[in-house]
Amino acid sequence: MYTIRSYEKVKTLEEAYELNQKKTSTIIGGGLWLRLGNRAIGTAIDLSELGLDQIEETEDAFIIGCMTSLRTIECHEGLNRYFHGMMGEVMKGIVGTQFRNTATIGGSLYQRFGFSDPLTAFLALDTTVELYHAGEIPMARFVTMDYDRDILVRIRVKKNGGQAAYQSFRNTKTDFPVLTTAVSRADGRWQIAVGARPGRAALVEGTEALAAEPSEEEIRAFAAKASETLVFGSNMRAGKAYRKVLAEVLIERAVRDVLHTAISSER
Ligand SMILES: Cc1cc2nc3c(=O)[nH]c(=O)nc-3n(C[C@H](O)[C@H](O)[C@H](O)COP(=O)(O)OP(=O)(O)OC[C@H]3O[C@@H](n4cnc5c(N)ncnc54)[C@H](O)[C@@H]3O)c2cc1C
Incomplete structure (x- = not known):
């Protein structure tokens, strides 16, 4: 199981990219592969509000x-x-x-x-x-x-x-x-x-x-x-x-x- 310190639902890709430059940050897709690991995630980056599910x-x-x-x-x-x-x-x-x-x-x-x-x-x-x-x-x-x-x-x-x-x-x-x-x-x-x-x-x-x-x-x-x-x-x-x-x-x-x-x- 992974842990998340901060969860960010980003408004732009630029914001997502900036946040993701930190080693402890992670983009969250469906989370199905991630959930198999034991990572301590600093910032979880959620792209779900960017209309990219089409x-x-x-x-x-x-x-x-x-x-x-x-x-x-x-x-x-x-x-x-x-x-x-x-x-x-x-x-x-x-x-x-x-x-x-x-x-x-x-x-x-x-x-x-x-x-x-x-x-x-x-x-x-x-x-x-x-x-x-x-x-x-x-x-x-x-x-x-x-x-x-x-x-x-x-x-x-x-x-x-x-x-x-x-x-x-x-x-x-x-x-x-x-x-x-x-x-x-x-x-x-x-x-x-x-x-x-x-x-x-x-x-x-x-x-x-x-x-x-x-x-x-x-x-x-x-x-x-x-x-x-x-x-x-x-x-x-x-x-x-x-x-x-x-x-x-x-x-x-x-x-x-x-x-x-x-x-x-x-x-
Ligand atoms: C039990 C199990 C069985 C599986 N069997 C198969 C199989 O038979 N065939 C097959 O093809 N696949 C299989 N998979 C893989 C599965 O289909 C997905 O590919 C996997 O779960 C990752 O997708 P996700 O959306 O859950 O990603 P997540 O778990 O959310 O993310 C996976 C990684 O990708 C990164 N990431 C996510 N989205 C982006 C993005 N837009 N840009 C940059 N980085 C990103 C995350 O940071 C993370 O490191 C299996 C997975 C599991 C857990």
Whole structure:
């Protein structure tokens, strides 16, 4: 359990950023991860009055505020229409509905958990992260950055006209995933992210070698090569060798899902 000395419901992001520069300060998202620790928090910074719990759909992007719950993303009509139900698939394995009603996307992405389902998914999409101090940066860069005292304000997912799919594997329902895989294809170019390796999600390199319309043989060969180039590790959920085999299978499945999505959306 954590303790809080002072609780500040901020009126501006500037105020939140200033308060957060002190080492003992902490931004509070849904508080679900924080509550597992034993921190003595000097100032708890509550962003809930800044209107950041919304998803805005514009002509060319979805803009998701950091206080948006995972459940709101899971059920968002526009996101699921555009990405063919992908967001429902990404979120559905995370504990339970009540949990996802409280967990925020800001808390989920800022922590850059290795096991994170949303981190893997947004990494494979055309996503940028808006940080209060550092500004807008590509998700691919954000995922490799060290923690600092910045604030994740919003993410922007570009409508790039592509298709996307998500695959994950859990030993038991509601447990942390053993492996996560997200795949997208836009303008014939593939983007493939693999997470829970168990390290942070990473992009597969060399995806330009995968044809825009690959044959079954090409999909299998590509997935086998991709799993060779990624770095896997072992933890209590699975060993390194098992994850490597699993990655091959999940990449194959997600690539096929993207191809099927493209066919069904043409009809
Ligand atoms: C039991 C359990 C099981 C889980 N299983 C899964 C799973 O299977 N898959 C999965 O993907 N995730 C899983 N998670 C993670 C979960 O989905 C959330 O990511 C996690 O709870 C953090 O979200 P939160 O809103 O609760 O953040 P909080 O606990 O409030 O905050 C987490 C951290 O992020 C910081 N933070 C919060 N918001 C911001 C912001 N806007 N800017 C900067 N820093 C910020 C906080 O200061 C804190 O350090 C699990 C968590 C728990 C507790």
